[in-house]
Amino acid sequence: MNAPTASRRGRLVRAAAVLVATIGLSATVLPPAWAGGYPSDEAKPNLAAALAGYSSLWKSSGKNDGHGKVKNTTVLRWNDRVVSWVNQQATPQQRFRALQDAEYLASDDRGYDQSLTIADGLGERLGALYLQGRITGELPLTTELLNNTTGTVGNYVSTGKLKSKFSYPRPFLRTDSKAARAPGDSSSCKSSKVNASSLARLRRGQPWADAKGNLRITRVPAAVDVTKRYTDRTVKLSAEYGSSGLCRSGSFPSGHTTDAYSSGLMLATMLPELAPSILARTSEAANNRLVLGVHYPLDVVGGRINGQAVVTTRWADKKFRNAKILPAREELVNYLESACGARLAVCAASDQPYRNDPYAGAAAPGGTSQVVTSRASALAVYTERLGYGFAPSGSALEASLPSKAEYLLLTAFPTLTMAQRRAVLAQTQTRSGHPLDTSKAHAKGKAPGSWQRLDLAAAMSAVVVLQPDGTVKVSSVGGAPTVLQG
Numbered sequence: 001m002n003a004p005t006a007s008r009r010g011r012l013v014r015a016a017a018v019l020v021a022t023i024g025l026s027a028t029v030l031p032p033a034w035a036g037g038y039p040s041d042e043a044k045p046n047l048a049a050a051l052a053g054y055s056s057l058w059k060s061s062g063k064n065d066g067h068g069k070v071k072n073t074t075v076l077r078w079n080d081r082v083v084s085w086v087n088q089q090a091t092p093q094q095r096f097r098a099l100q101d102a103e104y105l106a107s108d109d110r111g112y113d114q115s116l117t118i119a120d121g122l123g124e125r126l127g128a129l130y131l132q133g134r135i136t137g138e139l140p141l142t143t144e145l146l147n148n149t150t151g152t153v154g155n156y157v158s159t160g161k162l163k164s165k166f167s168y169p170r171p172f173l174r175t176d177s178k179a180a181r182a183p184g185d186s187s188s189c190k191s192s193k194v195n196a197s198s199l200a201r202l203r204r205g206q207p208w209a210d211a212k213g214n215l216r217i218t219r220v221p222a223a224v225d226v227t228k229r230y231t232d233r234t235v236k237l238s239a240e241y242g243s244s245g246l247c248r249s250g251s252f253p254s255g256h257t258t259d260a261y262s263s264g265l266m267l268a269t270m271l272p273e274l275a276p277s278i279l280a281r282t283s284e285a286a287n288n289r290l291v292l293g294v295h296y297p298l299d300v301v302g303g304r305i306n307g308q309a310v311v312t313t314r315w316a317d318k319k320f321r322n323a324k325i326l327p328a329r330e331e332l333v334n335y336l337e338s339a340c341g342a343r344l345a346v347c348a349a350s351d352q353p354y355r356n357d358p359y360a361g362a363a364a365p366g367g368t369s370q371v372v373t374s375r376a377s378a379l380a381v382y383t384e385r386l387g388y389g390f391a392p393s394g395s396a397l398e399a400s401l402p403s404k405a406e407y408l409l410l411t412a413f414p415t416l417t418m419a420q421r422r423a424v425l426a427q428t429q430t431r432s433g434h435p436l437d438t439s440k441a442h443a444k445g446k447a448p449g450s451w452q453r454l455d456l457a458a459a460m461s462a463v464v465v466l467q468p469d470g471t472v473k474v475s476s477v478g479g480a481p482t483v484l485q486g
C-alpha cells in the first residue's frame with residue numbers, strides 16, 4: 001500500500017524540506033508527481049495492462065467495497081494457504097523486520113523507508129556504509145532516486161486506483177461479517193462495514209481458516225525500534241491493521257512491494273555485482289507483507305511486476321538516465337569504494353553476505369525454508385518467490401518479454417547489444433502459466449509481454465557466451481555478470 005495512513009499524504013512536503021536541507025538545494029524540492037522535464041515523468045508504465053491477468057481470478061463488485069466473485073478457486077485458495085502459513089510460521093525476529101519494512105517517513109520526520117531497510121542486501125559492511133551515506137546526506141543523488149516518499153523512482157507511481165479497481169479484501173479482515181471489532185480498530189473497520197464475506201465459500205472447511213471461514217492470521221503487535229540503525233531516533237512501528245486507510249483499501253496489488261521493488265531493483269541495477277543479494281532482500285521486504293498478514297502472495301507478485309515496469313521506464317528514458325541514474329550510480333560506487341578502501345568487487349568478496357532465516361528452517365508450502373546464506377542461496381530464494389508455489393497451467397510457451405525490459409541489463413552487461421541483453425532475459429525467464437503471466441494473451445496480441453516471468457536475479461548474475469555469429473547463450477547463473485567469447 002502506497003499510503004498506509006492519511007498521515008503519509010502530509011509527509012511529502014515535509015520530507016521535501018528535509019531533502020532540501022540534506023543536500024543543500026536552494027530551490028524547493030517537490031514530490032515527483034509534480035516534477036517535469038523528463039519524458040517518463042508523464043509517460044508512466046501501464047500497470048493496469050501489466051496486471052490484467054488478475055481479472056481471470058477475481059471479479060470485483062465494481063463498488064470498491066471488498067466484495068466480488070471468485071473466478072479461480074484453486075489459485076485463490078493457494079493464495080490463502082500461503083499467507084496464513086507465512087504469517088503463522090514467521091519468527092519473532094522476522095515479525096520485527098516486517099514492521100521495519102512497513103515504515104515510512106512520518107510527518108514529524110521520524111522514521112525511514114524500504115530504500116534504507118533493504119541495505120543489508122549489500123552485505124554487512126557495504127550495507128552499513130550505504131546507510132551511513134544515506135543518513136548523513138553524503139549520497140544526495142542516490143537518495144533523490146530511491147527515497148520511497150520523494151524519490152523520482154522510489155515514489156514514481158501510485159497503486160491507489162488499482163487497489164480500488166480490483167478491491168480484494170485483505171487477509172486479516174474477518175470473513176464473518178458479525179465478528180467483533182478488534183480492540184483499538186477504527187469504527188470504520190468493524191466487520192459489519194468491511195469484511196471478506198465474498199470469500200466465505202472459498203475458506204470454510206480449509207485448515208488455514210476457522211469454522212466460520214475466517215483466515216488464520218495473527219496480528220503482529222506494534223513495537224518500538226530502538227536500534228537507531230536507520231535513523232538517529234527511536235521509532236514507533238505498527239502494521240496499522242485498524243486504520244481505515246488500510247482495512248478499507250484493496251489488497252491487490254501491494255503498494256509497499258511496488259515501492260520496495262522500485263527502490264530495490266534500481267539499486268541492483270546501480271550495483272549489478274550485488275544484484276542477487278539486493279533482490280533477495282527486496283523480495284524479503286515484499287514477503288514481509290505476508291508476515292504481517294496484510295497482503296497475499298499474488299499482491300506481492302503484482303507489486304514486483306509494478307516495480308520492474310517502473311525501473312524499466314526510468315532506465316529507458318535517455319534524458320532521465322543520463323541526468324539522474326548514471327550520476328547517482330557513479331556517486332554511489334565512488335562513495336562505497338572510497339569508504340571501503342578497495343574496488344567494489346573486492347569489498348563484496350570479503351564482506352559478510354546478506355543472510356535471512358524467516359521461518360526457523362521450516363519449509364514453506366510448495367517450496368523451501370527460504371534460508372539465505374550466500375549469493376547462490378539468495379538467487380534460489382528470489383527465484384522461488386517469483387511464483388510462491390502456484391502450479392502453472394497449460395503447456396509451456398516460448399519467452400514473452402515486455403517492451404524495453406532489456407534496459408534493466410545495461411549496467412550488468414555494458415558490452416552487449418540491446419538484442420543480446422534481451423536474449424539473456426529470454427533465456428533466464430521462468431516457465432509460463434503462473435498466475436498473472438500474460439504470455440498467452442501476448443502471443444495473441446492482447447497483452448504486453450510477461451513481467452511476471454522475468455528472473456532478474458538470474459539474468460543479472462549470468463555467465464553469457466558470445467557466439468561468433470553474435471548470438472548469446474547463458475551458460476550459468478549465480479556468479480558475477482560475465483561475457484565470454486565462444
